[in-house]
Amino acid sequence: MVVLFYIFAALAVLAAISVVAQRMPVHSALSLIVVLCSLAAVYLLLGAEFIAVIQVIVYAGAIMVLFVFVIMLLNAGREDPRQRSRMAHWLGAPLVAAFLGEVLFAVWRQFSGANVRPAASLDAGPVAVGHLLFKNYSLPFEVTSILILVAILGAVVLAKKEL
Amino acid sequence: MVPLSHVLALSVTLFVIGAAGFVFRKNIITVFMCIELMLNAVNLAFIGFSRYLGNLDGQLFVFFVIVVAAAEATVGLAIIIALYQNRNSLNIEDLDSMKM
Numbered sequence: 001m002v003v004l005f006y007i008f009a010a011l012a013v014l015a016a017i018s019v020v021a022q023r024m025p026v027h028s029a030l031s032l033i034v035v036l037c038s039l040a041a042v043y044l045l046l047g048a049e050f051i052a053v054i055q056v057i058v059y060a061g062a063i064m065v066l067f068v069f070v071i072m073l074l075n076a077g078r079e080d081p082r083q084r085s086r087m088a089h090w091l092g093a094p095l096v097a098a099f100l101g102e103v104l105f106a107v108w109r110q111f112s113g114a115n116v117r118p119a120a121s122l123d124a125g126p127v128a129v130g131h132l133l134f135k136n137y138s139l140p141f142e143v144t145s146i147l148i149l150v151a152i153l154g155a156v157v158l159a160k161k162e163l
Numbered sequence: 164m165v166p167l168s169h170v171l172a173l174s175v176t177l178f179v180i181g182a183a184g185f186v187f188r189k190n191i192i193t194v195f196m197c198i199e200l201m202l203n204a205v206n207l208a209f210i211g212f213s214r215y216l217g218n219l220d221g222q223l224f225v226f227f228v229i230v231v232a233a234a235e236a237t238v239g240l241a242i243i244i245a246l247y248q249n250r251n252s253l254n255i256e257d258l259d260s261m262k263m
Contacts, residue, residue: 013173016200019200055229066240096183099179112168133226151238
């Protein structure tokens with residue numbers, strides 16, 4: 001179980017680097033699907049079965065299909081390498097590495113050691129999640145449906161030929 | 164059981180990679196995918212804390228984040244299509260003014 005976590009974590013990080021490093025948007029999208037699926041496996045290992053399934057169905061299924069569809073529709077090809085500023089070229093990678101090191105150090109300082117023990121058991125099946133969703137979070141749930149309605153209307157209006 | 168710090172380290176690494184891509188990439192669709200990557204990193208932190216605190220609320224937050232990300236993706240991609248019809252380019256350096 002623990003080994004699986006590290007395998008999927010390494011896969012997620014490699015695919016995430018691939019998302020950023022690929023020149024073709026389609027390759028980035030396919031790498032992002034790998035990231036999402038390995039994160040779903042990590043969720044499963046952390047005991048969040050419902051969210052893992054939702055991640056695969058909604059994220060890797062619906063949202064990424066939308067992305068790939070738009071990439072195909074707009075015929076997005078290779079990114080043209082333009083002249084970027086010299087400062088970004090030389091300082092970019094070291095700044096990212098420094099930022100990553102800083103945040104990792106903060107996490108390590110705060111959460112390493114024996115002071116954070118996992119809870120004994122967590123029932124995260126669909127029944128428990130559904131009870132919580134419709135009892136404590138029923139108002140946000142309803143507001144979410146209005147948000148989706150607005151998003152659908154906005155997408156239809158925006159994608160029309162003439163605004 | 165995996166320590167919480169390792170889960171958070173994975174989350175932080177994915178977030179920083181996504182942020183770097185957001186800053187460095189020039190294709191607007193790739194930039195958008197980097198935003199999705201950052202959202203997923205935050206989701207992972209929520210799931211990790213939910214597991215370690217024995218509290219299901221974190222997973223509900225992830226549920227809502229996924230729903231909002233779906234809405235955001237639809238509207239964002241519709242905006243990208245509208246921009247492409249007007250500018251005929253996906254490079255963010257060509258999309259730097261609000262005026263159509």
